[in-house]
Amino acid sequence: MELGLVSNHVSPQSLSLPPPPGMLTFNLLGVPLVGADVCGFSEQTEEELCVRWTQLGAFYPFTRNHNAIDQKPQDPPVFSPRARSAMKQSLLLRYSLFPLLYTLFHRAHTHGHTVARPLLFEFPKDVRTYGIDRQFLWGKSLMVTPVLDPGVDYVVGYFPQGLWYDYYTGDSIRSKGEELRLKAPLEHINLHLREGAVVPTQRPNTTLFVSSGQPLHLVSSLSEDGSAGGELFWDDGESIDTLETDQYAHIVFTVVKNTMTSEVLHDHVEASYITVETASFYGVKAEPTRVTVNSQDAAFSYRANQVLTVTDLGLNLSQNFTISWI
Template structure:
């Protein structure tokens, strides 16, 4: 589901369209569409700023497409909603019963849109958990508090929930091209240094791949300064290379990083505690062990 981005009836303003694509990029069904009586509202018609924001936000959407695709698999096989209110994952937190201005993709990613005209900050409620700023890696550990976040026009705040691993992939002009790109992992560690996640992958075209077993399912598990990738199912013959792992919440700089006992290239940000590991020739269709010491 997803409303027509920038609205179906009447004429939209540049600012409203920008705020709308910020949230619309995270609709499960994402499209800009309006009626014939209203003015055109495609990005080029509305100007360079709108085009710039569209590109930026849709690049994030397409970067996270493997995670979104996996959420649809989970919805199909387990009935779990793709897009969900906070109360779905925090049912005992009474504050989430009234929170309808932010939402989740699965259990791992919180989307925090601006819904007020001329606003440049947004109030957000972080339920009890460890959260990381998607863009910077900065951490918030909360027992359930509200915060004010900067939200200039053109930016939507996103937060990764600790304890989760999100698969991603560099965007390209089409999904036919991008699906051949190497995978990234966004690893948001819990306070215990643990996380997990899945990646579902099929050819994107065949019918009934789950029923026919024509898919791959990869499991990711992080604990004790390691990440294990495991093949749960291998029913689709393809290549699935992993190139970059981003680990949020690494307490101290590692002295050594290895993948399957071989040294790996890495960078560590002492301020944000974000560890970036660059890999070569690592297939997700085999078991892998990544260690940082």
């Protein structure tokens, strides 16, 4: 993929993080692989700053912890156990979302789309989104609301009109276009899914090479009418020109009328090694009595916040499948 790469050297100052507008600007200019040096390049960082910056940096399209040669180390192991745990958690979160990120880069390469996207791109009729540079989207559906200020355990985020789901829990928010105060302890960065998305995620591991072979978990954030859609682009992650040489897999996921379908638009051997292990559906309004996978009964759970989770799937990614509930 011809993506380009830009890393900005930013100095840590007074525990305030640089907001994301530079990253968003580069995406608008067609350079999606961009990010600032996490924890700052020169001057000495502080623990809280580095934790919050790592959480934000986990959602830079390009992320690295990097500083000047004459500065003290600022990688996670030099900080307290609590800080290390928080930074590890955010990096594993990034690894788990790699299937989504990789697919977004595919779209950027083939169609000129953004990876990190300002809210105004998705909500051009909402003038309140025009000045927002402290939140952003991955693609059109995953909204990131980072903490950029010191000494706080909350953050105020703007939710455009519509249905949103807490990424971690599936709790729903029906917004009229309003600001909401969100809990944000040191270990937490707020993520919300916009209605109508199917997001492919993956069980994370200590390196991306190992993570890329792990099973998938599909997260669907249903619209009011119960629909959602998404896609996955997948190749070996190393070879060049895989699109031109047909060495890739492309799968589309659709949810409508209580049924998820996968359609393999393009198959390749890489996809045959990946399985879909679980699928979660946010916004299932009534508890199902039965769930079937390819017409066979399947194990499932249902929570009071309207989250349906189907487990032990073992589905081959390179073969079409259906998941239905009644």
